[in-house]
Structures are given as C-alpha cells and as structure tokens.
Amino acid sequence: MTPLALLGRLGAATLGLLAALGRLSTFVVSTFSHMLRPPFYGREVLNALLQVGWLSLPVVGLTAIFTGGALALQIYAGGARFNAEAVVPQIVAIGMVRELGPVLVGLMIAARVTSSIAAEIATMKVTEQIDALVTLSTHPMKYLVAPRVLAGLLTVPALVGIGDIIGIMGGYTVATQNLGFNPATYLVNTVNFLEIHDVISSLVKGAVFGVIATTLGCYYGMNSGRGAQGVGRATKSSVETAAVLILAANFVLTGVFFSL
Amino acid sequence: MTDMTKPAMIEMKSVHKAFGANQVLRGVDLSIARGSSMVIIGGSGTGKSVMLKSVLGLITQDSGQILVDGKDAGKGHSSRDRDAFLARFGMLFQGAALFDSLPVWQNVAFRLLRGSLKRPKEEAREIAIEKLRRVGLKADVADRLPAELSGGMQKRVGLARAIAAEPEIIFFDEPTTGLDPIMSGVINDLIREIVVEMGATAMTITHDMSSVRAIADNVAMLHGGKIRWTGPVGDMDASGDPYVEQFISGSAEGPIEAVR
Numbered sequence: 001m002t003p004l005a006l007l008g009r010l011g012a013a014t015l016g017l018l019a020a021l022g023r024l025s026t027f028v029v030s031t032f033s034h035m036l037r038p039p040f041y042g043r044e045v046l047n048a049l050l051q052v053g054w055l056s057l058p059v060v061g062l063t064a065i066f067t068g069g070a071l072a073l074q075i076y077a078g079g080a081r082f083n084a085e086a087v088v089p090q091i092v093a094i095g096m097v098r099e100l101g102p103v104l105v106g107l108m109i110a111a112r113v114t115s116s117i118a119a120e121i122a123t124m125k126v127t128e129q130i131d132a133l134v135t136l137s138t139h140p141m142k143y144l145v146a147p148r149v150l151a152g153l154l155t156v157p158a159l160v161g162i163g164d165i166i167g168i169m170g171g172y173t174v175a176t177q178n179l180g181f182n183p184a185t186y187l188v189n190t191v192n193f194l195e196i197h198d199v200i201s202s203l204v205k206g207a208v209f210g211v212i213a214t215t216l217g218c219y220y221g222m223n224s225g226r227g228a229q230g231v232g233r234a235t236k237s238s239v240e241t242a243a244v245l246i247l248a249a250n251f252v253l254t255g256v257f258f259s260l
Numbered sequence: 261m262t263d264m265t266k267p268a269m270i271e272m273k274s275v276h277k278a279f280g281a282n283q284v285l286r287g288v289d290l291s292i293a294r295g296s297s298m299v300i301i302g303g304s305g306t307g308k309s310v311m312l313k314s315v316l317g318l319i320t321q322d323s324g325q326i327l328v329d330g331k332d333a334g335k336g337h338s339s340r341d342r343d344a345f346l347a348r349f350g351m352l353f354q355g356a357a358l359f360d361s362l363p364v365w366q367n368v369a370f371r372l373l374r375g376s377l378k379r380p381k382e383e384a385r386e387i388a389i390e391k392l393r394r395v396g397l398k399a400d401v402a403d404r405l406p407a408e409l410s411g412g413m414q415k416r417v418g419l420a421r422a423i424a425a426e427p428e429i430i431f432f433d434e435p436t437t438g439l440d441p442i443m444s445g446v447i448n449d450l451i452r453e454i455v456v457e458m459g460a461t462a463m464t465i466t467h468d469m470s471s472v473r474a475i476a477d478n479v480a481m482l483h484g485g486k487i488r489w490t491g492p493v494g495d496m497d498a499s500g501d502p503y504v505e506q507f508i509s510g511s512a513e514g515p516i517e518a519v520r
Contacts, residue, residue: 039375124359131318132357136371137346139339241364 025218027145029254031149034142043146052113052148053155057162059112063104064096064163068170071095077181079155088181089189092171096201098258101164105249108211109156110242114217117148121221122231145218149211153222156210157203164202201257208253209246216242263339268327269294269429269461270315275324277310283511284310287324292478297462299456299472299493301507302482303516308465309354311482312431317342317408317462328429343376350422350460351431355438356414358421365402366421370394372488377425391420395450412443428454431465434514439479448474469508472496481507483516 071092079085121144124130133140167189175181220238226231262400270292279283291300300308313319315335317325321335323448326333333345358367368388371377389399396489406414410509415435435451436444448471454473455462473493480490481504489501496504506514 056487127355128357129359131313132351132353132359134318135349135351136317137343137345137377138370160367178293 014137023223024215024219027222028215030141030146031215031218034139035063035146035150035190037142041147043144045145045150047157048147048151051116052109052151052210053159055110056112056159059108060105060159060163061166063108064101064167065170067100067104067172068092068096069168069174071100071167072171072174072179076175085179088175088179089186090193092175093168093190093194094198096167096171097164097198099250099254100203101167102160102202102209103247104161105156105206106213106246106250107160107161107243108154109210109213110216110239110246113152114213114242115239117214117217117236118221118224118235120232122234125224126220126226126231140222144226145215145222148218149214152210152214153207154210157206157212160206160209161199164199167193193260197257201253204249204257205253208249212245212249213242216245226260263423267294267330268292269296269329270463271325271327272311272315273325273327274318275306275311275314275326276322277314277319278322284485285314285321285324288482288485288487290487290490292308292461292463294461295453295459296477297464297475297511298478299372299466299476300480300481300482301469302465302471303465303467303507306482307516308482308486309433312433312463312465316346316351347371347377347425348428350425350427350429352415352418352433352435353455354424354434356406356411356418358414360406360419363405364392364409364417365389367481368407369422370421371425387424388420391424392417394423394454395420396446408424411438411446412440414448415439415443418451419454427460429461429463430499432457432462432466432475434466435464436466436468441470444468444470445474451475455505466509469510474483 062238072088075088075091076085079087079091121161124144130140130144133143172183172186172190175186176183216238220234220241224234268291268455269387272288272290275285275288276283286288289302289313290298290311300311302308310319314321315328315333315358328345328348335384358364359370362370365388365447366373368391369384372384372387375480376381386403389402392399392402397413397416400414401409401413401417406417409417432451435447439447449501451462452475454460462475464471466472466475478490479493479496479502481488484501489504491499497504497508502515506516
C-alpha cells in the first residue's frame with residue numbers, strides 16, 4: 001500500500017468516526033429538547049421508569065452483593081501480606097462507592113436495558129411501527145426516546161446508590177461472618193471513612209451511565225437496518241458501544257472528581 | 261388524465277428521489293382529484309412505497325414538488341403545522357404496523373388518546389369499538405393484543421386505525437399482501453365502501469389486479485421511476501401500452517424484465 005493510500009484510509013476512517021459522533025450528538029440534543037417541550041407522554045415515562053429502574057433491581061442487587069463479598073475476601077487476603085487486614089471496611093466502602101458500584105451497575109444496565117431498548121425500537125422500525133407513529137401525529141423521539149432516556153437519567157443513579165449499599169452489605173456479611181470482624185466497628189469504620197464527595201461522584205456517574213445506556217439503545221434502534229439481521233446488528237452494536245462508552249466515561253469522570 | 265372538474269387533492273410534479281446510486285423516482289408527475297380513488301400499480305421495487313411515503317414526508321424527495329390541497333407538503337412546517345398536516349391523513353401499512361405493546365382498541369384510538377385530537381378515554385374507546393365494528397370485528401377483540409389476531413384481522417384493525425380520526429386522505433400500502441383470495445376480496449370491498457362513504461381521497465399501491473379493479477377510480481402505472489400510463493380504471497384493459505398489458509396479464513414475456 002502506498003503511503004498516500006494509507007493516509008487516505010486514515011482520513012476516511014477519521015471522517016467516518018467524526019460523522020458518527022456528529023449524528024449521535026445531534027440525536028442527544030434532539031432527545032433532550034423533546035424531553036423539555038410538550039406534549040409529554042406520562043404513561044410512557046411511567047412505563048420506562050418501571051422497565052429501566054424497578055425491574056433492574058434484582059440483577060443490580062445480586063451483582064453488588066457478590067462483588068462486595070469478593071472484594072472483602074480479596075482485600076483481607078491481600079492486606080494480610082503486609083499486616084493491613086484491618087482496612088477491609090474502608091477499602092470495600094471506597095471501592096464499591098467510587099468505582100465498582102457505578103461501573104458494574106452501568107454495565108448491567110447496558111446488558112439488560114440497552115439491549116432490550118435497541119431490539120424493541122429496531123423491531124418497531126423494521127415493522128413500520130415508527131412510520132405508523134409519525135402518520136398518527138406522534139413524534140417517535142418524543143414518544144419512544146425521550147421517556148426512556150429520562151428514565152435512565154433518573155433511575156440509574158438510584159440503582160447505583162442501592163448497589164453501593166448492597167455491595168457494602170455484602171462485604172460486611174463476609175467480613176463479620178467469615179473474617180472475624182466486629183459488626184459495630186465495621187459499620188463505624190465504613191461510615192466515618194466515606195466522604196460525601198465519594199457518594200456524589202457515585203451518583204453522578206450513575207446519571208451519566210444511565211443516559212449513555214438508554215440513549216445508545218434508542219439510537220441504534222432508530223437507525224436499525226432491515227430485517228432480522230438489522231435488528232440483531234443494532235442490538236449487538238448498542239450494547240458494545242454503551243459498555244465501552246460507560247467505561248471510558250468512568251475513566252474521565254474519575255479523573256474529574258478525584259485528581260483535580 | 262384525471263377528472264379536471266374537481267381540484268387536485270394531491271399533486272406530484274417532477275418528483276425525483278435516489279437512495280445512494282439507486283435512482284428510484286425519475287420525475288413522477290401525478291394528480292389525484294379530491295374524493296377520487298387512485299391506485300398505483302407497478303412491480304416490486306419500482307418505488308411505489310417511496311412515492312407514498314414522500315407525500316407524507318416520511319421520505320424527503322431530492323427535487324420536484326408535492327402539493328397537498330394546493331399547499332407544499334414538505335416545506336416550512338412548525339411542529340403544530342406538521343401535526344395538523346398529518347391529522348388529515350390515515351394510512352394502512354403493508355404489515356398493518358400495529359403497536360404490539362398496546363391492546364387493539366388503544367391501537368385504533370391511538371390518535372384520539374393523545375395530541376391535538378385527544379378526548380376522554382371512554383369516548384375514545386367507544387369510537388374505537390364503533391370503527392372495529394365498521395371493519396367487521398366484534399367488540400370482544402378490543403382488549404386483545406395485536407399478536408393474538410390473524411393476519412386478516414390485523415389488517416382490519418389497521419384499517420380501523422387509519423379511519424378512526426375521519427381523515428380526508430387515506431393511503432393503502434399493499435392492502436391485500438399476505439391474505440388469501442377471499443380475505444383479499446373482503447378487504448378490497450371494505451376499502452371501497454369506506455372510501456365512498458367517507459368521501460375521502462384515496463391512494464393505494466398494489467400489484468394485486470383484483471384490488472385495482474375493486475378499489476380504483478383511476479389507475480397509474482409506475483415503471484422506471486416515472487408514471488408510464490394513467491387513466492380511468494375502465495380504460496385500463498384497452499390502454500394500448502405494452503407495459504400495462506404485460507402487467508395486467510402477468511406474462512413473463514414483454515417489455516418489463518422478469519428478473520429485477
């Protein structure tokens with residue numbers, strides 16, 4: 001390959017990436033503008049809150065409790081190498097609240113919610129239900145997209161908060177049952193060590209991840225190709241992209257919150 | 261051409277549309293008189309659906325003009341104008357495009373439950389049941405989900421939804437595709453009756469000749485991205501146009517390529 005052809009390919013790839021970013025940004029702006037302007041579809045919002053938030057609770061709880069428990073075991077074993085077993089409560093708290101809580105909840109939401117939103121909207125597109133909405137004077141961005149993204153923005157921080165608490169409880173259970181920690185001391189250490197800043201960072205991350213997960217599900221669904229293959233591809237791409245963007249956003253947000 | 265004594269409800273002037281390198285419409289000129297029933301025939305993939313969707317603004321034409329009731333269909337719409345514009349239309353989609361998350365009556369009354377035509381739920385339900393009855397369905401289907409209905413029943417529900425808000429213009433996209441001959445006949449007769457009793461302007465696309473004879477006042481044949489022939493349905497058999505003749509007879513021999 002000649003250097004010029006290589007340069008051309010690089011240019012085409014860059015332009016493609018920028019164009020995709022542009023389309024996604026336009027989509028996000030349009031979503032929030034529809035969220036703020038009437039008419040509002042209350043039933044759709046309630047339904048989305050239920051689907052995104054309430055029904056995600058079991059999977060979030062299970063993820064958090066096992067992660068918190070494993071974290072306690074690891075920190076105890078690792079800490080023992082330099083006689084620092086006593087830091088389990090503090091490290092579990094900070095690890096869950098700052099990082100693992102938001103990231104794992106975000107990824108579970110990407111797996112559970114992004115995929116189902118993408119598949120549902122893509123199927124609606126393929127079966128002309130989106131066109132039917134338009135002919136019935138209902139804007140798909142307002143009726144389908146805005147309620148789901150709003151639900152992500154509102155419920156995922158709550159899910160993260162609950163995940164944080166359940167994760168700490170998982171660590172507490174393992175530490176007090178198996179590792180011989182005193183329950184009262186464990187709780188006091190946890191509460192005294194955590195700062196409000198840690199909790200706020202956790203919830204903000206949750207809100208951002210919630211918006212990423214729901215928006216990408218909607219975006220890929222609305223831009224789905226034809227047929228069963230189109231739906232499959234939209235679903236796969238939505239989850240992939242949402243997961244990667246959640247991890248990337250987590251890195252950026254951690255930098256913003258803790259190194260500035 | 262069409263009846264010149266009545267003003268045109270829909271007028272397409274030199275409409276062009278391409279998807280990438282694929283030039284689908286190459287200058288479509290067509291006029292549909294108010295209160296008349298126009299049927300567009302043509303092979304699969306000749307752009308009949310594109311024509312229909314461009315009148316609704318679901319697809320924007322590359323060049324040319326589309327006038328609905330003398331006003332430009334695509335230009336300068338605020339969302340309220342667009343709402344009012346779309347409120348004049350009803351459309352029956354090829355696969356019925358019913359919303360599968362909503363029960364039948366809420367599908368039929370979709371437009372009456374939200375937006376500018378919103379009315380009390382009880383009243384909307386009554387209208388829905390009345391429209392269901394009009395298309396030959398009993399009130400007990402009202403609370404079922406679309407997935408529980410046969411293809412013919414789904415088409416009827418789609419038809420009831422299209423006429424629920426008493427539109428002035430109704431579009432039928434391949435109304436008999438996927439139905440057995442008897443059910444096709446029933447749907448054709450229903451369409452004809454409803455269009456006549458509502459006094460609506462109708463535009464139907466189909467490749468089913470029995471639909472053409474049952475529904476049409478006027479026929480237009482789309483071929484090669486242009487209107488090849490148009491005239492009253494009675495003149496169709498004596499059109500003298502080899503393309504129309506081949507289409508009516510369904511022969512593999514003739515000017516239309518059998519492999520497309």
